[in-house]
Amino acid sequence: MVALLSACADDATIKHHGPPPHDPADYHGVPTDDRPPMMIETPPAK
Structure with a gap:
């Protein structure tokens, strides 16, 4: 599991740079x- 997550984190093909x-x-x-x-005024009591 850790190897899979570290592979995703080190993937250089995913670009997070550039203009938004x-x-x-x-x-x-x-x-x-x-x-x-x-504030909405409450109506007077009848």
């Missing part, structure tokens, strides 16, 4: 709402 992948130009991503949540 980029999104397409028309991709706008997930909208991020960084505002704090608004």
